Amino acid sequence: MRVARGTLLRNLAGSIGVLCTVAGLAFGLPALDRALPAQRPAGDGPYPVGGGVTVTPPPGARLDVTLTRPGDTRGTAVFLTGTVRYVVVVTPFDGSLAEANARLRRKITGVRGHEITGKEFPVRTASGLNGLQGTYAAPGRAGRYLVFRAGGVAIEVTAAGSAPALSGALPAIEASTRTIAYRGGTA
Amino acid sequence: MTQTLPTAPRRREPVHPTPEWAHPGKSLLLPAFWVVLMLIAGGAVRVALFVRDSFAAYPTATLLALVLFGLYAVPFCVFVAALDYLEREPPLLLATAFAWGGLVATSISIRGNAAVHNLVAKLASPGLAAEWGSALAGPTVEEIAKALGIVAIVLVARAQVNSVLDGVVYGSLVGLGFQVVEDVVYAVNAVAVAGRGDQVAPVIATFLLRGFLAGLWSHTLFGALAGAGIGYLAVRTDRSLLVRVTVAVLSVLGAMAIHFLWNSPLLSLGGGAGIFGDLFVKGIPPLLMILLLVRGVRHREADYYMGQLAALGDRRIATEDELRVLGHGHLRAGARRYAYGRGGVKARRAVRRLQRAQARLAVELSRGVVRSGPAPAPDPAAAPTASAVGVARVADGPTCAPILGGSHAVRWRDRVLVERGRMLALGHPEATAPLSHNGSIRRILGGIAVFLAAMIVVGLSLIALGAS
Incomplete structure (x- = not known):
């Protein structure tokens, strides 16, 4: 059982072509993606997160465009203030604030090593949205979470970083979370 | 003596059969x-x-x-x-x-x-x-x-x-x-x-x-x-x-x-x-x-393989009606339903086996080289000669009828004849179904109605589940 030399060479060329295209898609595109910066200035004005929710980012914050996805009914905005990651997620939700809070807590504790710490207390934004706020921790990281209910959406906010970085950025982040608004007004 | 003809280049055919020498191990x-x-x-x-x-x-x-x-x-x-x-x-x-x-x-x-x-x-x-x-x-x-x-x-x-x-x-x-x-x-x-x-x-x-x-x-x-x-x-x-x-x-x-x-x-x-x-x-x-495109290429392939069986000119292998039916899935199914109506499960099974054997024979005929040789006797049990292994076309004259296919073709030709014998014994000699345009229209309209109903049910179920 033999294969003609010409057939073998054509097959080898075709195989290399397939392999190169696979490598281009699976490794070339991600390499190109990594070569371009993912962050850009977030701006000073209200940022449309999605689902009708806006937030004014902390001064000097940068936006991670690879994780930020605005939409009509849902959206995500990921800001970076120094090394602290400040995330606002809007999803369609028809439950109560307590249910939205329980869901966010499950998401946080679902990540290995993360646990809720301390007590929760109510918060209120400048536009009149009522919510709950709490803290969480992971090895080497501290976190703050907030959850709001407005219209048909739940707004989940998390801010996490090393303890010193978070405590330094917290005043600006708290000022930012107070600017969260649904459809430009109250719930 | 058998004269082996050079294999004719069939480059214009819509089907390039797998050559007999092709080996999966290669x-x-x-x-x-x-x-x-x-x-x-x-x-x-x-x-x-x-x-x-x-x-x-x-x-x-x-x-x-x-x-x-x-x-x-x-x-x-x-x-x-x-x-x-x-x-x-x-x-x-x-x-x-x-x-x-x-x-x-x-x-x-x-x-x-x-x-x-x-x-x-x-x-x-x-x-x-x-x-x-x-x-x-x-x-x-x-x-x-x-x-x-x-x-x-x-x-x-x-x-x-x-x-x-x-x-x-x-x-x-x-x-x-x-x-x-x-x-x-x-x-x-x-x-x-x-x-x-x-x-x-x-x-x-x-x-x-x-x-x-x-x-x-x-x-x-x-x-x-x-x-x-x-x-x-x-x-x-x-x-x-x-x-x-x-x-x-x-x-x-x-x-x-x-x-x-x-x-x-x-x-x-x-x-x-x-x-x-x-x-x-x-x-x-x-x-x-895309379904229309697929239908077109399927018909081209079916026509090619039906041509292989038709070239034998042997009604024991496939009648004109069976050639019409064999190339189309819904007609094959119709022939099996018709057989079931006339002779029950055994007839349906016999038709299924005959159709399978005819399809395999058509493929084997397409794979083999074409030789000329003496036409064998019409007796289905007649063994092919050692020098001209294949299935003979039923020729008008007694000599020089082409021999199609190879040893696999002989095996599937014999299988077709066995299944034909079974069908004759069951009183249902032909794997075909009467033409019924009304039935086709009913089936198409019924299919569209079922499809639309299914889509509406699925859509309503999604709304009930609150999918977004």
């Missing part, structure tokens, strides 16, 4: 075989890790997703098997095509899609990435990754890709593998996004949405279109390379264009009823277009 000597094996192994590891992690987090939901989408693949496989009735593809190659789609193309696409989404967000804006990212990443990365699978099949087993229809079969199986694994990933992600733990409702909603409302005109269909072009490139060697490459590129671009239209916000009505608008505007027209 694939092991080809670099492409080892490249495909390596990529499938790598993809399998990646998908297995995903399934393992999903089981750890959501065991019930993951199991349900695997079962539902596994079952979902069954009717597609039955449809592809019906397409592939006459010249069946080796099961191992079909499995390879499915594995490429499910393991390799999905693994490539997960990385490639994420990169394209990010690039759109970086070079334009996150808003554009959110709205158009899927429309740009899906068609480019996924269609190329799937088309590579069809090219890989051609490289590994060129002799098995005999017609444009074979390209359609391999392409649709690559697409089906992709669709099943992608849907499982989507279902598990839906459970994670819902954030309510190991719940099955998101899996069912994903199954209804991606399986039914968006599934019939999804990857299986795109793969079939790309496969037709790549099959054309591989088979139609009577055309210039430029024409063949152009057709292949256009077919892949066509698959990309349909995929782009489906993923894009273009022509979308939005809102709860928007999915039905998408279905009629963006789903059904491409589905009908």
Whole structure:
């Protein structure tokens, strides 16, 4: 059982072509993606997160465009203030604030090593949205979470970083979370 | 003495039969075989890790997703098997095509899609990435990754890709593998996004949405279109390379264009009823277009193989009516139903076996060389001569009738005659069915009505489940 030399060479060329295209898609595109910066200035004005929710980012914050996805009914905005990651997620939700809070807590504790710490207390934004706020921790990281209910959406906010970085950025982040608004007004 | 004629070059035929000398073991000597094996192994590891992690987090939901989408693949496989009735593809190659789609193309696409989404967000804006990212990443990365699978099949087993229809079969199986694994990933992600733990409702909603409302005109269909072009490139060697490459590129671009239209916000009505608008505007027209294309290439292949049987001119092998019926799936099924009505289960079984034997004989006749030789006696038990192994055409004269096919053709000719004998004994001598245009129209209208009803039920179920 033999294969003609010409057939073998054509097959080898075709195989290399397939392999190169696979490598281009699976490794070339991600390499190109990594070569371009993912962050850009977030701006000073209200940022449309999605689902009708806006937030004014902390001064000097940068936006991670690879994780930020605005939409009509849902959206995500990921800001970076120094090394602290400040995330606002809007999803369609028809439950109560307590249910939205329980869901966010499950998401946080679902990540290995993360646990809720301390007590929760109510918060209120400048536009009149009522919510709950709490803290969480992971090895080497501290976190703050907030959850709001407005219209048909739940707004989940998390801010996490090393303890010193978070405590330094917290005043600006708290000022930012107070600017969260649904459809430009109250719930 | 038998005179062996040189094999006539049949380059203009729509089918290039697998040569008798083709041996599956030869694939092991080809670099492409080892490249495909390596990529499938790598993809399998990646998908297995995903399934393992999903089981750890959501065991019930993951199991349900695997079962539902596994079952979902069954009717597609039955449809592809019906397409592939006459010249069946080796099961191992079909499995390879499915594995490429499910393991390799999905693994490539997960990385490639994420990169394209990010690039759109970086070079334009996150808003554009959110709205158009899927429309740009899906068609480019996924269609190329799937088309590579069809090219890989051609490289590994060129002799098995005999017609444009074979390209359609391999392409649709690559697409089906992709669709099943992608849907499982989507279902598990839906459970994670819902954030309510190991719940099955998101899996069912994903199954209804991606399986039914968006599934019939999804990857299986795109793969079939790309496969037709790549099959054309591989088979139609009577055309210039430029024409063949152009057709292949256009077919892949066509698959990309349909995929782009489906993923894009273009022509979308939005809102709860928007999915039905998408279905009629963006789903059904491409589905009908590609089904018509597949019908055309299937008829061309069927005509070729029926020509092989007709060349024998032997009514014991196949009557004119049987040749009309054998090339079309619904007519074959009609002949079996008719046999059941006349002679019960035994007659239906006999017709099924006769049809299978006729199809195999047609394929074997196409594979063998044509020789001239003395026509054997009409006695079916007559053994072929050692020097002219094959099936003789029933000639007008006693001598110089062509001998078609080889030893396999003799075996299947004998099988056909045995099955014919069984049918004669059952009093149902012919595997055919009376022509009934009314029945066809009723069946088509009934099918459309059932389809529309099913879509409405699925849509209402989705609304009830609160899918968004």
